[in-house]
Amino acid sequence: MRYRTDFNPSLLGTTPDVLELGPWRLHYLAFASSAGDSREPVLMLGGAFQSFRSFANEVQELLAEHPVILLDLPGQGGNLQEAGELSLEQLADLIAGFADSLDLPPLMPIGLSYGSTLAALFASRHPQRCARLLLSGITAFGRPGSRRLLEEGLSLLAEGRQQAFAQAALNNLLNPQQLQHTDVAPAFRKALLRQMQRLSAAEIARYQQNSQRLLDFTGFRQHPQCPTLVLAGEFDHFTQPWEQALFAAACPQGRYSLIQGADHLAQFERREACAALYQPFLRGEPVPEQVSGGRTLASQHLTQLERRSEARRRPQLPRAQLRHAEIGSWSVEVSELGFFGGKLNAALPTGLPARGWQLQWSDRPALEILPLQHNNQGFSFVTLHSDADASGALAAQLQPAPLSACA
Template identity: 65%
Template structure:
């Protein structure tokens, strides 16, 4: 591997190097202080809506102690090549081929959101090629509610409802009830919303293929055996803290830390708190028992975190109406209600139709909902937050109530 030694954030916008593997193209940039550096390189793998430019600060920070490689596999980041034939596992295997082709030493991947699944699979399937791995926003997508929301996003895109998709996706990334704690500036939130709203047809197809890979993924047959650090934003509703902790518990040698006052974008919202952990971890040093802005979970805590991520309480007005797009309407009793979902009781027909429902509550606009499961306990549902006005009204109602500390904190 020949590294560039002239790193500047401006270079991240330049055309990448390309490794051709048959018809597949892998885009990368590689930096170090020495053009030939034998040390294990950090490999950055981003999530949806991220590009090399997203990691300008990280590269500057990491280069002090490590070579750094940014990699976009087909359909990732700035790599526009579509590869619908490749599964999540096959994409992860491409990382090993990339390392072999460029004769790299064992890698140290940092995987964020979608990239975390690729990094974790690479570490699990190619243990000799991975020295250690850092994961944030781990997307195993075994939780039924998360899968339902991902499927709803794909359905909205298929219907051409990009505005509705954008509002739902943004709510998953940035928890609206915790904006004050996470410090997300309104200008950043608006910029991210515009970015999602303006996805091109090619971007949408790449998102669709990547999301379908996650939905098709059967789960981890094996977990990383190398040293592993899992970072969870304490207010992350999209990939919840207990899911991070369960993943860490399944690994051979893993630590899990809660990043306080952060949600799914923890590494950007609380950069210093994350840096204080990944800096010693990547150098092979012991993690600090106490670190500003985070809490390291004890081993015995990993399988004990509360899976209820938000309070679900009886609303002040329990009586409401439930409508379906086919014209049906029923009186319902809401026994639990939260910003992200709830539980209601009604004399409903058994149905497999998860979409097309609206909840009509007093003093609130009609709330689109997705039916999660229906049994003797009632109808459990999640809000897709695809209607901006309805979502904002619901957020305002919950923001007027005191929010408890996150169940996992």
């Protein structure tokens, strides 16, 4: 590997280098303090809506001590090559092929969101190629609610309901109930919403392929054996803290740090706290037990985290209407309600449709919901949040401060 030594953030938007592995093209940029640097490099693997430009701050911080490689596999980031036939495992194997072809020393992947699953699979399938592993937003997508929301997102895109898809995706990635803690700028939320509303046909196809890979993934047969650090935002609803803690607990050398005042994008929302934890880790030093804005949990506590991500209470007006355009409507009693889901009681028929349900109080916009566990007394549900007005009305119902209309 010959590294570039002239890094500045503008270079992250330039044409990347390309490595061809059989039919597949891998895009990358590689930087270091010297062109022939032989130290173990950090490998950046981003999430579904991230490009190389997302990592300008991280590259600048890391270059003082490590070579840094940014990699886009087929269908990821700025790499537009379609690769719908590749599984998550096969994409992870391409990372190993990349390392072999360029004769790299063992890598230190940093995997964020979608990229965390790829990084973890690479580490578990190719342990000789991985020195250390840093993950944020990791999950095996086994939680029923997260799977239903991912499936519904694919259905909305297939139906051409891109506005509804974007609204729902935004509210699951960035927890709107915790904005006073996460300090996510309204401008950032608007920009991300616009980005998802304006996905091209090719970008939609790529998102569908990536999401289907996650749904097809049956879980980790083995976990990374190398030193592994998992960073979790305390308000992350999409990949919840307890899920990430269980992954860290399954890694023989796993550590887990909780980032205060962050949700799914912890590394971008709380840069200083995250850096104070991962920089010692990448140097091979012990992970600090406490830093400003973050703390590392003892291993014996990782299986004991609370699994309910929000308080759910009986609403002041429990009577509501449950409606489905094809099979009718029922008067129901909502026994539990939170922003992201709840539970309702009613005598409902068996064989209910999986989608198309609305829950409505007389003076509020209808709320799209997705049933989960169903019995003869009713069902639990997750809230889709595909409509800004309905989400705002629910937020007002749960707490005095209403959700912004653009959220």
